[in-house]
Amino acid sequence: MKTEPIILAIESSCDETAAAIMKGDTVLSNIVNTQKVHEQYGGVVPELASRAHMQQILPVVDTALKTAGISKLEIDAVAFSQCPGLIGALLVGAGFAKSFAQALGKPIIAVQHIKAHVLAHFIDDPKPEFPFLCLTVSGGHTQLVICHSHLEHEIIGTTIDDAAGEAFDKVSKMLGLPYPGGPVLDKLAQSGNPKAFEFPIPNMEGYNYSFSGIKTAVLYAMQKKVKEQPNFIEENINDICASVQYTIVQTLLKKIIKAAKDYKIKHVGIAGGVSANSGLRKAIQEMGDKYGWQVYIPKFEYCTDNAAMIGIAAYYQYLEKDFADLSIIPSARSTY
């Protein structure tokens, strides 16, 4: 009987130090340590992120092994996020993975972080069928991807400026909300009126996105209101958040609908940190019901950065014997 490979997967691209143990495509453990040090700065400070990864990587890997009940000698391969991300942060995970694998005499697997967000859909059942259209929306990326197979992904649309998560974060900051802005804005939006304020939905060519306009539109609208009523933002925060969220979600949906129609795809999903957004989750389900799609919405723990998604991507790469050489180095930019 063929035994399933045991893979240790490491994620360290931004401000989450994470490790997971996979047995085949099954997650045995998935440990995430979110760095708190950045909260006081209102955003991730790269150098502090690298240092926190250095401190956390050993205890996080140790906890992942213990939770899974796996000895390090049972590991068949070590996977890590190779790109994109903060270079110093990626270096910690890559350096750890290489030395750990070398000490065990096992291969390493270099995983593309954005691709891993998409592949998180293949952890649980029901798994998407191909072709699978996935919108990946994170703090740094907004991509519309058609998966023809587990590892063959075609990017059909991308943002030409800010990412959707960046738009959530920047607008939140402007409104004086604490970091990280996306989830805070989402919570406030839940008791607001999404039609209270109207912000423009950009009309980009093809399947591309643009999110830099929304923050300027909100800024100008708020400046005008505050002039007339100094406490305007505080008094209308729920309606403002709901309207901003509505605009971002509608912008995202427009291109998914167009792509699903043009490519005649019926299996549609969302991935990445912004897929945790309640407005987006509800809206994509409604679109699925309207257009007859099978909709895939990740569990919350697989939306934001985690190592199980690196592990599932590594599993499919392992099956293809897609191992990296020890000379491989991380890259801040995406090679998707």
Ligand code: KG4
């Ligand atoms: O995928 P992720 O954890 O990290 C990157 O690879 O960038 O995504 C982080 C992004 C941040 O911009 C964060 O504000 C956003 O995801 N985010 C949300 C929500 N939860 C996380 N945005 C809107 N609503 C949420 N509930």
Ligand code: ZN
């Ligand atoms: Zn991510």
